[in-house]
Amino acid sequence: MAGPPKLMSLNGRLVAFDDARIHMLTPAFKYGACAFEGLRGYRDAARDEMHVFRLAEHLERLHFSMHVMRFDDHPGDAEMIGALRELVQGNDIRGDCHIRLMVWVDGDGEQTATGPIGWGIAAIPREADPRVREGIHVAVSSWTRIADNAMPPRIKVTANYNNGRLSGLQAKADGYGGVILLTASGHVSETPGACVFLVREGRLLTPAHADDILESITRATVLDLARQELGIEAEERSIARTELYAAQEAFLCGSGNEIQPILSVDRLKLGDGTVGPVTRRVQQAYFDAVRGGLPGRRSWLTPMWNTETAR
Template sequence: MTKYAYFHNEIVPIEQAKVSIMTNTFNYGTGCFGGIRGYWNEERQQLYVFRILDHYRRFLDSARVLLAQLDYTPASLAQITLDLLAKEGWTQNCYIRPIAYKAEESIAVKLHDLKDDVTIFSQPVGNYLPIQGISVGTSSWRRVDDTAIPARGKIIGSYANSALIKSEAQLNGYDDAIVLNQDGHISEGSAANFMMIRNGVLVTPPTSSNILEGITRRTIIELVQNEMGLPVQEREIDRSEAYLADEAFYCGTGAQVSPISSIDHRPIGTGKVGPLVTELQALYFRVVKGQEEKYMHWLTPVAQKVTA
């Protein structure tokens, strides 16, 4: 369904966006990526991209960790993405995937003095996780540590860790997993940040718990503080404390707001999606679709398709 990609500095038909098997990042995972959502507003017949500049700021930060030399700014990457989406002409929700990679066809295991490049494609998307309540189990895997592969950089190679976690969880009958860091505290899900509500406080692991610094996490913290009046604590969470949450959920670009109904077979709260997460999820969906005037600054409209 995808027709175009940004590849080698231009928008080309997707069939032309191909790399060699000798590409360094294909061999070693030495690249980084982003994941951004476009939301289609049916009423206005308009595609909006959510927090595009914030996503590209983090993308370039990840690239810095990998010593990538890139001639892009968040604004230039955003413009390329908007041009790509205008050409693609989606009239449905979509997912945008930028990748920065070591383009050199070399088997050198290193980061420096290698040619870097950026590619971007998009595709239609639905819900990555169910949004009506998922069951999760604590993973037997641990989250990659900042001393091994920094989780705050969205580094391609570290997603082997996420894939081990996700498959173990699903093959064991769960929808996803809670992943502990090397200290035994909760880090996050396989590809989403963890949050819980306990005694009227929203609690989420701090950025030092080997989490990805989620854009959705920041969004939720702001919405919860401003619109729901709940205090927020960023602090370490023990596995057993999560069992005692009144409500819990994952958040992320893919996951959106995905309520957790049980952890390790212990029902969270009543085992049904709780009132605060229900309210927050509805608010989040209004914000990303452009139905909340106050948060329109987070959305960038894609120009209508220009047929030359």
């Protein structure tokens, strides 16, 4: 595994990795007042390029998170994309990578401070995750998913992630590779960092947005590819816990996790306990899309080196 990247981007400037610091008294640190996005860049071998997948949609969601958190003036898209390109080129990243884009309340204000605003970007090379090929065994958590009227999962802020952390720590201690949280009313919600799909009778099922999930860009991508490219029906609705056990296949999806097959839930095998055919078809379509292999979906890719080939 490569070490840390040489450069980070802080407030629109390139800085050495060790200099990307914020003060312990910032509301970002004290209260979790930090909106963020996790994105992926993929190598485009045909063009000797690296492009970021669905950057526009990630920026739109970041602006929504900042709007709900009432952040003061924050950087615009052009500024953030410019800083990202500069960072990728400064670190000479031409292969697959993970990108973290963060905007926070800086200074030393109290809980309702809305500025000044700080922002930063990390871009780190990332190798293929074996769990995408091999699948994972998950548990249903005894922790409940945070609710929209308390800590809305629809906005992507760091403070929300303590809910996922608690469930993840419990699942790890119990020997599982992942965990699914239920809403307060007992419906399937999501995992600490990804959305969930089930396969029943050859159709895809996924929890509705109102079931306390992040409005995932990968979930939207999977729905689009299933319906438009694969001719697979897909339904968005509330899902009962025991439907997890009744599914023939399941997978989780997210920018970071990509498409990870779920082989069992609470040690109950799904189907024959191996990666199922529908999951494989979705994976194939997804990886074609992110690597530029679907001509109709190239508008989802933003090149990082050569702006001439953009869109």
